[in-house]
Amino acid sequence: MAYQRSEKMEQRLAANRERILGAARKLVSKGGLREARMGTVASEAGLSTGALYRYFPSKADLFVDVLNAAVDHEILILDKIVEGPGSARDHLRNAVASFVRRALRGPNLAYAFIAEPTEADVDAARMLCRKQFGEVFKRIIRTGIANHEFPEQDVDASAACIVGAFTEALVGPIAPSTRGTKTQDRLIDAVSSFCVAAVVGAGTGA
Amino acid sequence: MAYQRSEKMEQRLAANRERILGAARKLVSKGGLREARMGTVASEAGLSTGALYRYFPSKADLFVDVLNAAVDHEILILDKIVEGPGSARDHLRNAVASFVRRALRGPNLAYAFIAEPTEADVDAARMLCRKQFGEVFKRIIRTGIANHEFPEQDVDASAACIVGAFTEALVGPIAPSTRGTKTQDRLIDAVSSFCVAAVVGAGTGA
Amino acid sequence: MAYQRSEKMEQRLAANRERILGAARKLVSKGGLREARMGTVASEAGLSTGALYRYFPSKADLFVDVLNAAVDHEILILDKIVEGPGSARDHLRNAVASFVRRALRGPNLAYAFIAEPTEADVDAARMLCRKQFGEVFKRIIRTGIANHEFPEQDVDASAACIVGAFTEALVGPIAPSTRGTKTQDRLIDAVSSFCVAAVVGAGTGA
Amino acid sequence: MAYQRSEKMEQRLAANRERILGAARKLVSKGGLREARMGTVASEAGLSTGALYRYFPSKADLFVDVLNAAVDHEILILDKIVEGPGSARDHLRNAVASFVRRALRGPNLAYAFIAEPTEADVDAARMLCRKQFGEVFKRIIRTGIANHEFPEQDVDASAACIVGAFTEALVGPIAPSTRGTKTQDRLIDAVSSFCVAAVVGAGTGA
DNA sequence: CATGAATGAGGCTTCATTCAT
DNA sequence: GATGAATGAAGCCTCATTCAT
Numbered sequence: 001m002a003y004q005r006s007e008k009m010e011q012r013l014a015a016n017r018e019r020i021l022g023a024a025r026k027l028v029s030k031g032g033l034r035e036a037r038m039g040t041v042a043s044e045a046g047l048s049t050g051a052l053y054r055y056f057p058s059k060a061d062l063f064v065d066v067l068n069a070a071v072d073h074e075i076l077i078l079d080k081i082v083e084g085p086g087s088a089r090d091h092l093r094n095a096v097a098s099f100v101r102r103a104l105r106g107p108n109l110a111y112a113f114i115a116e117p118t119e120a121d122v123d124a125a126r127m128l129c130r131k132q133f134g135e136v137f138k139r140i141i142r143t144g145i146a147n148h149e150f151p152e153q154d155v156d157a158s159a160a161c162i163v164g165a166f167t168e169a170l171v172g173p174i175a176p177s178t179r180g181t182k183t184q185d186r187l188i189d190a191v192s193s194f195c196v197a198a199v200v201g202a203g204t205g206a
Numbered sequence: 207m208a209y210q211r212s213e214k215m216e217q218r219l220a221a222n223r224e225r226i227l228g229a230a231r232k233l234v235s236k237g238g239l240r241e242a243r244m245g246t247v248a249s250e251a252g253l254s255t256g257a258l259y260r261y262f263p264s265k266a267d268l269f270v271d272v273l274n275a276a277v278d279h280e281i282l283i284l285d286k287i288v289e290g291p292g293s294a295r296d297h298l299r300n301a302v303a304s305f306v307r308r309a310l311r312g313p314n315l316a317y318a319f320i321a322e323p324t325e326a327d328v329d330a331a332r333m334l335c336r337k338q339f340g341e342v343f344k345r346i347i348r349t350g351i352a353n354h355e356f357p358e359q360d361v362d363a364s365a366a367c368i369v370g371a372f373t374e375a376l377v378g379p380i381a382p383s384t385r386g387t388k389t390q391d392r393l394i395d396a397v398s399s400f401c402v403a404a405v406v407g408a409g410t411g412a
Numbered sequence: 413m414a415y416q417r418s419e420k421m422e423q424r425l426a427a428n429r430e431r432i433l434g435a436a437r438k439l440v441s442k443g444g445l446r447e448a449r450m451g452t453v454a455s456e457a458g459l460s461t462g463a464l465y466r467y468f469p470s471k472a473d474l475f476v477d478v479l480n481a482a483v484d485h486e487i488l489i490l491d492k493i494v495e496g497p498g499s500a501r502d503h504l505r506n507a508v509a510s511f512v513r514r515a516l517r518g519p520n521l522a523y524a525f526i527a528e529p530t531e532a533d534v535d536a537a538r539m540l541c542r543k544q545f546g547e548v549f550k551r552i553i554r555t556g557i558a559n560h561e562f563p564e565q566d567v568d569a570s571a572a573c574i575v576g577a578f579t580e581a582l583v584g585p586i587a588p589s590t591r592g593t594k595t596q597d598r599l600i601d602a603v604s605s606f607c608v609a610a611v612v613g614a615g616t617g618a
Numbered sequence: 619m620a621y622q623r624s625e626k627m628e629q630r631l632a633a634n635r636e637r638i639l640g641a642a643r644k645l646v647s648k649g650g651l652r653e654a655r656m657g658t659v660a661s662e663a664g665l666s667t668g669a670l671y672r673y674f675p676s677k678a679d680l681f682v683d684v685l686n687a688a689v690d691h692e693i694l695i696l697d698k699i700v701e702g703p704g705s706a707r708d709h710l711r712n713a714v715a716s717f718v719r720r721a722l723r724g725p726n727l728a729y730a731f732i733a734e735p736t737e738a739d740v741d742a743a744r745m746l747c748r749k750q751f752g753e754v755f756k757r758i759i760r761t762g763i764a765n766h767e768f769p770e771q772d773v774d775a776s777a778a779c780i781v782g783a784f785t786e787a788l789v790g791p792i793a794p795s796t797r798g799t800k801t802q803d804r805l806i807d808a809v810s811s812f813c814v815a816a817v818v819g820a821g822t823g824a
Numbered sequence: 825c826a827t828g829a830a831t832g833a834g835g836c837t838t839c840a841t842t843c844a845t
Numbered sequence: 846g847a848t849g850a851a852t853g854a855a856g857c858c859t860c861a862t863t864c865a866t
Contacts, residue, residue: 013846034240038840039849048848050842059840130374157375157396164374165367165404168336190363194404198371201403202396215866219829244857254831256859265857421845425850446652450836460852462838471836542786569808573783577816580748580782581775602775606816610783613815614808631825656861657828666827668863677861 017055019045024066033063071132074099078136088144089196095140096166096192099133101184103170134159141199153202162195169194223261225251230272239269277338280305284342294350295402301346302372302398307390309376340365347405359408368401429467431457436478445475483544486511490548500556501608507552508578509604513596515582546571553611565614574607581606635673637663642684651681689747692717696754706762707814713758714784715810717751719802721788752777759817771820780813 023044027036038059042049056062081094137159144150169191229250233242244265248255262268287300343365350356375397435456439448450471454461468474493506549571556562581603641662645654656677660667674680699712755777762768787809 009846037838042849049840050849051847053841054846153399154392154396157393158400160375161371161397161400164370164372166370168370168373169363169366186360187363190360190408191367193359193408194364194367197407198400198404201407202399212866215829222829243855255857256832257830259858260829418845421850428850449834451834461836462853463851465837466850565811566804566808569787569805570812572787573809573812576782576784576786577779578782580785581778598772599775602772602820603779605771605820606776606779609819610812610816613819614811627825655859660828667861668828669826671862672825 013055016045016047016051020047020052020055020062021066021069024062025070028063028066036063038062074102075132075136077102078133082136082140082143088140088147088149089200091140092137092144092162092199093192093196095136096162096195097188100166100170100188100191103166130163133163137162144199150199151202153199158199158202161198165195165198166191222251222253222257226253226258226261226268227272227275230268231276234269234272242269244268280308281338281342283308284339288342288346294346294353294355295406297346298343298350298368298405299398299402301342302368302401303394306372306376306394306397309372336369339369343368350405356405357408359405364405364408367404371401371404372397428457428459428463432459432464432467432474433478433481436474437482440475440478448475450474486514487544487548489514490545494548494552500552500559500561501612503552504549504556504574504611505604505608507548508574508607509600512578512582512600512603515578542575545575549574556611562611563614565611570611570614573610577607577610578603631673634663634665634669638665638670638673638680639684639687642680643688646681646684654681656680685747689750692720693750693754695720696751700754700758700761706758706765706767707818709758710755710762710780710817711810711814713754714780714813715806718784718788718806718809721784748781751781755780762817768817769820771817776817776820779816783813783816784809 020041023041024036027041027044038052039049041062042052045052052062056065077098078095081098082091084091086094134156138155141150141153141155141158145152145155169187226247229247230242233246233250244258245255247268248258251258258268262271283304284301287304288297290297292300340362344361347356347359347361347364351358351361375393432453435453436448439452439456450464451461453474454464457464464474468477489510490507493510494503496503498506546568550567553562553565553567553570557564557567581599638659641659642654645659645662656670657667659680660670663670670680674683695716696713699716700709702709704712752774756773759768759771759773759776763770763773787805
């Protein structure tokens, strides 16, 4: 009996945790960390403010977790692509396209967690996330260079440029609004082409 | 008899205004708008809080000015490059390189004003700024396409990617710290090469 | 399991709200709106500043409520008198006497809410209040005129004079301090007599 | 020469003082003390903020002077009426009518300086002013009682009521807006009749 | 004496966090 | 464990007053 109860409880707790994370993700992607107040997260999650602190010790912790969850998920997918079949060029194209596609789908967390600086704690976590994304692309590029698919280049800089390029293309005000699926496909294509061309042709530009 | 609107005074006022802008720029580039408190700006500028409001009607106004001043300066320089001699490819390369070079020099405002969302007022201004940068690159790309220097491509997306690429390369945590002048030159080169290659090879990557 | 919206809690909240209103009333009647700082209201009510904003969205709202509560209460009483038995003259006398009596009892809100101008919000509310008091007296006077108890007269002006008369008599520095009950009774009598005589004898004075 | 200069100077200084007082009066009667900022007074007077402090040691002092000047002027006129020919009833009627007439003319200082509470300093002065007005009416009433023109009554209370009555009739929102001259005459008549009737009939009302 | 820039205390309000129920 | 009321530290801004020119 006690065991039963506890199992049910466990589930409820886990569900709550997820709901909180979901609410936080939603809010942060809508208005940035600044606008994501703890109180709003709580009511969005159907809980009380106080309850939040039973799951996360502080706002910073909560959002670091939001960040990490989102990023872990992305990285997992990207890793699969990289480890899958195909040339480095394919990997690169697919990795970028895959990221952009998902970002265009959901609310654009990208903006919030890639761009916006806030408290030191969260900021540190964000830096790490960007680094992680960078690592994925570095791996791809390095492989390509080893294969002689890609020319020699500053891997760090290229990876940074890639992450920056698709981030801006996703969240920035430059690219036109992307409502229709077709438009989205075109954007995905454009961005991934851009990155592939850049890496493939690196050194060419001089 | 009347108050001497002496030249010295004028200068002092102008100097104050500059010191305020300078302090604001410094603070915003260090910790983002969030951390740039009016009080801190004031003391950094060697003035009292109240004095700030003689020069700028509100925090938002002050930082919009900081933003605009920085951007106007950049755009001016980029425009000169675009209107100067050389191929579109040169323009592109030089525009990127020039921006990145200056950004690496001064405090990296780029971060603050390209990325961080804040109050509606400032945000609107920032959107405009990014758009402005985008326009510069769109012009370059369009010219290059007309010249058959560059292949057909999604100009909006490419411009967005360029802005994103160098922004991230500048402020992001992916590229290694760039202290030495030599390292900086390498980064400048890498980033501008990346962008040029991307635009030149666009459509190639498919 | 869920948060107990216990009766005790409800009561405590209601009590807090009352304490806030009470504190606000006290302060405003002592030094006017100007001196009634939110911080002072809070500590007077035994709460923190922040807590006030859980009960009232802003200073203006709080004081509009103070005003309305006080006035509603008064108007209710005055209305009862007007609708009760007796001649218009009796109604007039009793209405004035009743108001003055209660005003002398509690802190003299009259001053604050009838006289002092402040923020637009509160001001609008105050104007309404004064108008409300005016209406009560207009009704009385109109009835009396219809009855031929009172001579024809400018009802608006008379009502205004009545409200002004007892307000000044209550809060002004002209009438001597009224500490003793006997003195108070005398004042009540004097003021109500004054008003009755004025209305009864209107037009006589020419 | 030096003498000449000094005389001219004296005049200019006196003129400045008057202009400041005038500006202050205008502003206070428009928006109350609260809205009458020193800076605004200064520019309205065609001077600088600092200059104000050469004529008046503080905001409170300035407005106390404004108040006193206005009141002295009134009292002088009222005194003349009281000392002139006619019955006490005439004096009373004329005094009230005269005050109301002038108040309706100029900007309604009455409101600001009779009603609105502010800093302790100014407040004290205002209390005195109201007392002064009260004294005038007390004198009239006492004389009338001695003459057996008026019945015995609480002189203090009656005087307070009179001051309150015309103040409210002047500034309150109860009496309809008084734009036309004819309307104004009617109001003057109504208010003075009201007061006379009240004093004449005092004690009648019981 | 005039000027108007500078000061700085103090007001209102927000919100992450705590805690009695 | 959950609730949401309460806390209190900041933040932005205003404005009477001072002071170098």
